[in-house]
Amino acid sequence: MTPTKLGTVLGGTRVFPPPVWLMRQAGRYLPEYRAVREQCADFLDLCARPDLAAEVTMQPISRFDLDAAIVFADILLVPHALGLEVCFVDGEGPRVEVVSSGAAVARLNREGAARRLAPVGETIARVRQELSGDKSLIGFCGGPWTVATYMAEGAASSDQLAARLWAYRDPSGFGALIGLLSEVSADYLIAQVRAGADVLKIFDSWAGVLPDAEFDRWVVDPTRRVVEQVRTACPGIRIIGFARGAGARAGRYLAATGIDALALDQAAHVAAIRDHLGNGHALQGNIDPLALLAGGRALDEAVDGCLAAFAGLPHICNLGHGVHKDTPPEHVGRLVRRVRAAVEPGAEIG
Amino acid sequence: MTPTKLGTVLGGTRVFPPPVWLMRQAGRYLPEYRAVREQCADFLDLCARPDLAAEVTMQPISRFDLDAAIVFADILLVPHALGLEVCFVDGEGPRVEVVSSGAAVARLNREGAARRLAPVGETIARVRQELSGDKSLIGFCGGPWTVATYMAEGAASSDQLAARLWAYRDPSGFGALIGLLSEVSADYLIAQVRAGADVLKIFDSWAGVLPDAEFDRWVVDPTRRVVEQVRTACPGIRIIGFARGAGARAGRYLAATGIDALALDQAAHVAAIRDHLGNGHALQGNIDPLALLAGGRALDEAVDGCLAAFAGLPHICNLGHGVHKDTPPEHVGRLVRRVRAAVEPGAEIG
Numbered sequence: 001m002t003p004t005k006l007g008t009v010l011g012g013t014r015v016f017p018p019p020v021w022l023m024r025q026a027g028r029y030l031p032e033y034r035a036v037r038e039q040c041a042d043f044l045d046l047c048a049r050p051d052l053a054a055e056v057t058m059q060p061i062s063r064f065d066l067d068a069a070i071v072f073a074d075i076l077l078v079p080h081a082l083g084l085e086v087c088f089v090d091g092e093g094p095r096v097e098v099v100s101s102g103a104a105v106a107r108l109n110r111e112g113a114a115r116r117l118a119p120v121g122e123t124i125a126r127v128r129q130e131l132s133g134d135k136s137l138i139g140f141c142g143g144p145w146t147v148a149t150y151m152a153e154g155a156a157s158s159d160q161l162a163a164r165l166w167a168y169r170d171p172s173g174f175g176a177l178i179g180l181l182s183e184v185s186a187d188y189l190i191a192q193v194r195a196g197a198d199v200l201k202i203f204d205s206w207a208g209v210l211p212d213a214e215f216d217r218w219v220v221d222p223t224r225r226v227v228e229q230v231r232t233a234c235p236g237i238r239i240i241g242f243a244r245g246a247g248a249r250a251g252r253y254l255a256a257t258g259i260d261a262l263a264l265d266q267a268a269h270v271a272a273i274r275d276h277l278g279n280g281h282a283l284q285g286n287i288d289p290l291a292l293l294a295g296g297r298a299l300d301e302a303v304d305g306c307l308a309a310f311a312g313l314p315h316i317c318n319l320g321h322g323v324h325k326d327t328p329p330e331h332v333g334r335l336v337r338r339v340r341a342a343v344e345p346g347a348e349i350g
Numbered sequence: 351m352t353p354t355k356l357g358t359v360l361g362g363t364r365v366f367p368p369p370v371w372l373m374r375q376a377g378r379y380l381p382e383y384r385a386v387r388e389q390c391a392d393f394l395d396l397c398a399r400p401d402l403a404a405e406v407t408m409q410p411i412s413r414f415d416l417d418a419a420i421v422f423a424d425i426l427l428v429p430h431a432l433g434l435e436v437c438f439v440d441g442e443g444p445r446v447e448v449v450s451s452g453a454a455v456a457r458l459n460r461e462g463a464a465r466r467l468a469p470v471g472e473t474i475a476r477v478r479q480e481l482s483g484d485k486s487l488i489g490f491c492g493g494p495w496t497v498a499t500y501m502a503e504g505a506a507s508s509d510q511l512a513a514r515l516w517a518y519r520d521p522s523g524f525g526a527l528i529g530l531l532s533e534v535s536a537d538y539l540i541a542q543v544r545a546g547a548d549v550l551k552i553f554d555s556w557a558g559v560l561p562d563a564e565f566d567r568w569v570v571d572p573t574r575r576v577v578e579q580v581r582t583a584c585p586g587i588r589i590i591g592f593a594r595g596a597g598a599r600a601g602r603y604l605a606a607t608g609i610d611a612l613a614l615d616q617a618a619h620v621a622a623i624r625d626h627l628g629n630g631h632a633l634q635g636n637i638d639p640l641a642l643l644a645g646g647r648a649l650d651e652a653v654d655g656c657l658a659a660f661a662g663l664p665h666i667c668n669l670g671h672g673v674h675k676d677t678p679p680e681h682v683g684r685l686v687r688r689v690r691a692a693v694e695p696g697a698e699i700g
Binding site for chain 1: 514643
């Protein structure tokens with residue numbers, strides 16, 4: 001089987017123009033997504049219906065010919081699978097039943113998790129049948145730390161206060177939650193590979209708030225355990241890690257976790273990370289989603305700046321965070337065309 | 351006049367134990383603050399009454415014998431001084447009259463700003479008389495970028511969307527706002543020095559969200575202009591810069607703006623910044639405010655970790671962000687005692 005463009009880059013080989021896909025490429029900014037979503041009781045219902053979830057996964061591929069599909073799901077399916085109430089209130093963000101003690105962690109339904117996550121595997125199997133062989137299919141989960149911040153807070157928060165405080169006051173209880181999430185997440189990723197995912201991604205969106213020692217303890221170590229467990233079951237599977245806001249610690253995160261590639265947020269200092277890593281590792285990123293929302297000249301400059309920043313590296317072009325819900329779909333088309341039409345910058349660097 | 355402990359460190363000379371003060375050291379976590387606050391109609395009224403603002407400024411010095419006082423004020427006094435409605439709703443954060451076009455910027459009351467900011471100078475003059483000569487008195491303002499994010503959004507926001515989008519769509523109109531804020535902020539800082547401040551600090555709390563090019567344009571360049579203007583009027587004044595979340599770009603921010611010292615947030619990678627800067631510059635930081643809120647062993651470990659991370663450097667001990675409003679005051683006492691009782695770590699490094 002010929003490797004996909006994404007797989008080639010993740011193996012450390014440079015491709016130009018780089019493969020391109022976008023975080024949250026399937027979602028509310030697309031009218032065809034909203035039409036499918038209206039057929040469902042709620043967001044969780046959509047995730048639980050593999051026929052519709054597969055359709056939604058394929059929508060941005062059909063429209064923009066992106067180089068990878070990412071299964072339509074949510075990082076909070078894992079707490080839901082552990083038996084917690086989870087709901088998505090339009091305009092308000094997610095709500096999760098709060099877990100805030102080691103005793104509450106012990107009551108979570110570890111055994112039922114795989115069964116409740118099974119629809120995601122079915123979605124992947126369906127997408128795999130539709131997706132052309134030159135495109136990757138990405139499975140994913142949240143980083144244990146990030147998922148834990150929602151479980152401790154019961155919602156999104158601007159400072160992840162509840163999880164940070166719990167971790168300081170009761171590192172053993174909080175550690176039990178992180179340990180459980182690491183195991184369940186690894187099982188979940190393995191199931192996604194077995195269903196047909198050829199690339200995995202771990203989203204640790206709230207990694208950036210932690211001090212150094214806590215970053216190692218709650219982000220790096222659990223991610224390393226997930227990666228090891230997945231690699232034992234699925235040797236050779238490619239894994240992208242996204243520790244948003246890791247800043248100068250991104251290189252350590254990559255080296256210590258054993259992931260193949262680092263996804264960078266829009267504020268990452270690409271030059272410093274290049275200096276630190278050398279040119280052997282694939283990097284993904286990092287156009288500002290708000291430049292995509294703004295469109296026009298700001299978007300063109302952001303695309304050109306991104307290609308220049310990663311010139312000479314194995315690079316996967318993407319945003320620094322998810323597509324904003326108000327983004328005009330034609331801006332995504334413009335981004336993809338500009339990447340594909342790019343003239344190779346700084347070929348002498350490579 | 352003998353330099354203060356803070357001034358000595360800001361001049362590049364190491365002192366051990368390091369001087370210690372805390373961001374938001376005067377505020378709601380102190381019962382004596384709440385008692386004064388109750389005498390005022392609102393937060394702005396307190397800032398406008400130099401007798402009470404001076405009393406509140408001195409409260410944490412009296413209670414904890416900290417090495418520096420910071421004038422009790424708010425970064426949003428600048429938009430207020432420009433003629434905008436500003437209010438602080440308890441539990442909801444600040445509200446600011448929205449400015450979202452170059453035309454709206456042109457209508458701001460540049461001429462009246464100094465007069466409306468005059469009470470802060472009076473507060474500084476009063477504190478100067480009370481404060482013992484071995485302690486520093488810090489004046490401050492918000493970084494133009496951070497102040498602009500509140501003005502564009504009309505409130506605090508988790509992603510600074512309105513300002514980021516305005517800057518992409520209309521860089522000239524947004525640039526006019528940044529230019530105006532830079533000038534008014536420089537004038538304001540100069541007035542604070544003339545009133546008696548011996549150290550200045552520029553708070554750019556939302557610097558971390560910006561991509562590299564925008565970070566240079568909206569954070570580094572305006573800060574450099576403020577620093578140059580202040581230094582022309584007040585040669586030798588010491589300036590601390592706080593570009594929260596700057597990550598691997600912190601070193602560039604320090605070098606390019608001309609500030610004396612870098613304040614680091616709790617997620618900063620101190621070792622990488624040391625490698626980048628060498629040991630000649632003062633660094634301030636960076637205990638996690640949530641370790642202070644948690645107290646006990648977590649706090650002790652955070653203090654020890656902080657002193658070890660900055661060992662051998664000119665260091666000002668502080669938090670990575672402001673004191674959380676629910677912090678028990680005795681935790682602050684514990685922090686200060688632990689810093690003062692510290693046994694010099696790694697003296698051989700220095």
